Amino acid sequence: MPIRITGLNSGLDTESIISALVSSYSYKTSKYKKAQTKLSWKQEAWSTLNSKVYSFYNNVGKLKLSSAYNMRTASVSDSTKAKVSAASGATNGVQSLEVLEVAKSDYLTGGKISIKDASGAEDKTKTVSSASTLSELGYTGTGTIEVTNKETGKTTSISVTGDTKISDFVKSLSDAGVKASFDEKNGRLFVSSAKTGTENGFELKSKNADGDKALLALGLAMTSTVSDTGAKVNDDNNWSAASDAKIKLNGAEYTSSTNEFTVNGLSVTALAKTSGEISVTVATDSEGIYEQVKDLLSQYNSLINEMNKLYNADSAKGYEPLTDDEKDSMSDTEVEKWEAKVKDSLLRRDDSLESLISSMTTAMSKGYEVNGKTYYLTSFGISTLGYMNSAKNEQYAYHINGDEDDSATSGKEDKLLAAIKEDPDSVAGFMQQLATGLYDSIDKKMKTSTLSSVFKVYNDKEMASEYSDYTTTIKKWEDKLSEQEDYYYKKFSAMETALAKLNSQTSSLSGLFGS
Numbered sequence: 001m002p003i004r005i006t007g008l009n010s011g012l013d014t015e016s017i018i019s020a021l022v023s024s025y026s027y028k029t030s031k032y033k034k035a036q037t038k039l040s041w042k043q044e045a046w047s048t049l050n051s052k053v054y055s056f057y058n059n060v061g062k063l064k065l066s067s068a069y070n071m072r073t074a075s076v077s078d079s080t081k082a083k084v085s086a087a088s089g090a091t092n093g094v095q096s097l098e099v100l101e102v103a104k105s106d107y108l109t110g111g112k113i114s115i116k117d118a119s120g121a122e123d124k125t126k127t128v129s130s131a132s133t134l135s136e137l138g139y140t141g142t143g144t145i146e147v148t149n150k151e152t153g154k155t156t157s158i159s160v161t162g163d164t165k166i167s168d169f170v171k172s173l174s175d176a177g178v179k180a181s182f183d184e185k186n187g188r189l190f191v192s193s194a195k196t197g198t199e200n201g202f203e204l205k206s207k208n209a210d211g212d213k214a215l216l217a218l219g220l221a222m223t224s225t226v227s228d229t230g231a232k233v234n235d236d237n238n239w240s241a242a243s244d245a246k247i248k249l250n251g252a253e254y255t256s257s258t259n260e261f262t263v264n265g266l267s268v269t270a271l272a273k274t275s276g277e278i279s280v281t282v283a284t285d286s287e288g289i290y291e292q293v294k295d296l297l298s299q300y301n302s303l304i305n306e307m308n309k310l311y312n313a314d315s316a317k318g319y320e321p322l323t324d325d326e327k328d329s330m331s332d333t334e335v336e337k338w339e340a341k342v343k344d345s346l347l348r349r350d351d352s353l354e355s356l357i358s359s360m361t362t363a364m365s366k367g368y369e370v371n372g373k374t375y376y377l378t379s380f381g382i383s384t385l386g387y388m389n390s391a392k393n394e395q396y397a398y399h400i401n402g403d404e405d406d407s408a409t410s411g412k413e414d415k416l417l418a419a420i421k422e423d424p425d426s427v428a429g430f431m432q433q434l435a436t437g438l439y440d441s442i443d444k445k446m447k448t449s450t451l452s453s454v455f456k457v458y459n460d461k462e463m464a465s466e467y468s469d470y471t472t473t474i475k476k477w478e479d480k481l482s483e484q485e486d487y488y489y490k491k492f493s494a495m496e497t498a499l500a501k502l503n504s505q506t507s508s509l510s511g512l513f514g515s
Contacts, residue, residue, distance in 0.1 A: 014492045025481040030323055032477060033042040036470035037321040039463060042346045046458040049310065049347070053457050056303050057442045063296055063435035068427035071285035071292070074266065078278045082247075084270040086282045090265030095250050096277045099270045103196035103245035103259045105179075109238040110206065111191035111219030113137055128187050130170070135162030139217035143210030146178040148203040150196060157207065160214045169218065178202045185191070189218055193242060197257025201242040245270045248277075283291050286420045291429060293416065294400060297382065300438075301397040304360060308393040311353050316345035352458045359395050368433035375430045381415030 012256070015196035019297045056352045062068055072086035081099055115126040116138035128137070148155045156176035160169065166182050170189070173180035179192045193202045204220060206212040215221040241254055254261055261268040266280070318344045327335050348355050367374040377383060384390065385408060390397065399406050402414025420427050448454040451462040 014489075017488075017492075024187065025484055029474060029477040031483055032470055032474045034321045036467060036474065038346070039467055039470065040311070040343065041321070041343050043463050043467070044462070045343065045346045046312075046460070049307070050457055051453075052303055052306070053442065054446075054455055056299055057439065057446070059299060060296070060435050060439045060442070064432055064439055066428060067433060068292060069289050069424070069431060070266070072282055072290040073285040073288065075276060075281045077280075078274070079273045081270075081272050082280075083271065084280050086266045086285075087265045087267070092282050092284065093265075095280045095282065097268065097274075097280050098248040098271065099245055099274045099276050100248060100253070102244040102270050102272060103257060104240065104243045105193040105196050106201035106242040107192040107240040108190070108220060109240075111221075112187045113189075113217065113219045114187060121424070127184075128166075129184050130165070130167040130182050132166050132171075133162060133165075134160060134164050134214060134217055136215040139214055141210035141213055143212070143214040144207040145211045145214060146205055146207050147173060149177040150193070150202060151200040152177060160211070161311055166218075168265045169446050189220060191220065196242065196259065197244050198242050199257055284420075286417065286423050286424065289424060289427065290417050291422050291471075293382075293427075294403065295447075295478075296431070297398045297400065300360075300364070303392050304357065307353060307357050308396060309347070310347040311350065311357065312393055313345045313348040315348065316341050319345075338474060341384075356442075356457050357396070359441040359445060360438060363437040364396075364398070364434070364436075366378070366437055368430050368437070369377060370426050370429040370433070373426075375426070377434070379415075380419050380427065380430075381413065422480075 056350070063438075067088050070088035072088060072090045072092070074084040074086040074090065076082055076084050076097070082097060113128055114122040114124075115128050115132065115136050117123040120138050126136075139160075141163050142159070145158045145160060146155055147158065154177070156172075158169070158172045158176065160315070166189070169190075170180045170182055173191060177194060179190075179194055181190050182188075184191065191204065193200050204215070206215055212221065245256045245261070247254050247261055247268060249261075249263055249266070249268070254263060254467045259270040261270070266282070319338060321342060322330070322335060322338060330338070364377065365377045377398060382398050383401075384396060384398055385394075387395050389408075399418055401409045401412035402417065403412050416427075442457070445457040446455045449461075451459040453460050
C-alpha cells in the first residue's frame with residue numbers, strides 16, 4: 001500500500017473523510033469476511049462431531065456380529081497348575097485337564113568363581129566382578145568357545161584370552177542368541193536358551209584345550225575333567241535340560257515348545273505339573289455380555305447428549321466473528337468469551353443434526369423380533385428417564401435398571417442381567433438387530449451425494465463450495481474498496497495540489513503588495 005500524506009494544505013482529516021465515503025464498501029468486505037470465518041468455524045465443529053459419529057459407527061458395526069455376544073468364561077479347579085481362558089467357540093461344560101510337563105529352557109548355572117593368586121588358589125582378599133579378567137581367574141591361554149543355538153542352527157565362535165573381561169564374555173554369549181548374566185554377589189554365571197522347548201536349546205563347548213580351560217575358569221565346564229590336564233572341574237555347576245510342555249485335555253495329549261496351548265476354543269497356560277486330573281469349567285460369560293451392552297449404551301448416550309447440547313445451544317443473535325480492529329478494542333478474555341458464544345451456537349437448530357438425531361433415536365426405540373417375539377429395550381429394563389426426570393439435553397439417554405454405576409436406576413430390578421443368565425441367545429439376537437438398525441441409520445447419513453462426501457453426516461462439499469465463493473466475493477469487494485479509495489485519494493490529492501498553487505500565488509501577491 002502506498003504511503004499517503006494528505007491534508008497538508010487544506011487542513012482536512014482526509015483519512016477519516018475517505019473512510020466515511022467508502023464505508024459501504026468496507027462494510028460489505030467485513031460482512032463477507034465474518035461470514036466466511038463463521039463458516040470455517042462451523043466446518044470445524046462439524047468435522048469434530050463427525051469424527052465422533054464415525055468412531056461410534058465403527059464400534060456399532062462390530063456389535064452386529066453374533067461373536068460379539070458369544071462370550072465364554074473358564075475357571076480351573078486348581079489355578080496354581082494352569083490358567084485357562086475361553087473363546088467364543090468353546091463348549092460350555094466341565095472338561096478334564098492334566099499337566100504332564102511344563103516347558104523349560106536349557107539352563108546352565110555356573111560354578112562359583114573367584115580371583116586367583118599366583119599359586120592358583122583363591123585370593124580371599126579380592127572380590128570377583130563383571131570387570132574381572134580371565135587372567136585374574138587364573139586363565140592365561142588363547143581359546144575358542146562355540147555356542148550353538150538350536151533354534152536357528154547357527155554356531156558362533158567366541159575367542160577368549162587372559163584379557164577378556166567377564167562382561168565381554170557375557171555380551172558375546174548374548175550376541176550368540178542365548179541369555180547370559182553374571183551375579184557378582186554369588187560369583188556365578190547363568191546361561192539359558194532364549195526360548196523354552198527342546199528345539200530351542202543351546203550347546204556350549206570348547207573348540208580346543210585352551211577353550212576347555214577358559215570354561216573351567218568361568219565355572220561353565222560341562223565335563224568333569226579338562227581334556228589336556230585332567231584337572232577336576234568344580235562340581236557346583238548345574239545343567240538343566242530343556243523340555244517341551246505336555247498336557248492331556250479330555251484324554252488327548254498335546255505338546256508345545258511353550259507353555260501355551262490352544263485347543264477347541266480354550267487357551268491353556270501350563271504352570272506346574274499336576275498329580276492327576278483337574279477340572280476346567282466353561283460357561284456363558286453373563287457379566288461380559290452385560291458389560292458389552294452397557295458399553296454400547298454408554299457410547300450412545302455420550303454421543304446423543306453432545307448432539308442434543310449442540311442442537312439446543314443458546315442463541316448467539318447479535319454476535320458475529322470480530323474484526324482485527326474490534327479485537328484491538330477488547331481484552332483477550334473478552335475476545336475469548338465473545339468467540340466462544342458464537343462457536344457454541346454454530347449447530348443450533350441445524351437441519352442435518354436434527355435429522356441425524358431423529359434417525360438414531362428412532363433406531364433405538366424400535367422393536368426387533370427374535371424367535372417370533374418382539375422385544376424393545378424396555379423389555380430388558382432399559383429406558384430413558386423421560387423429559388421431566390432427565391437432565392438438560394439428556395432426554396434421549398438410556399439407563400439400565402439395577403446398574404450399580406447409575407444413581408438414577410441402581411435401586412431398580414436388574415432385568416437385563418437376569419435375561420442374559422436365563423436366555424442369553426435372545427438378548428444377543430436382540431442386541432445384534434438393534435446394533436444393525438443403529439448402524440444402518442448412521443450409514444444412510446454417511447452416503448456420498450452432491451452435497452456431502454462418503455462417511456460424512458453433514459454437507460461438507462456444499463460448505464467447501466460456499467467457502468470458496470466467499471473467497472471470490474471478498475476479493476471482489478476488496479478490489480472495489482481499493483479502487484474507491486484510490487479514486488478519492490486522487491481527488492483529494494488534486495485538491496491539495498491546487499491549494500498549494502493557490503497558496504503560492506497568494507504568497508507572491510502578498511509579497512509584491514508588501515514591497
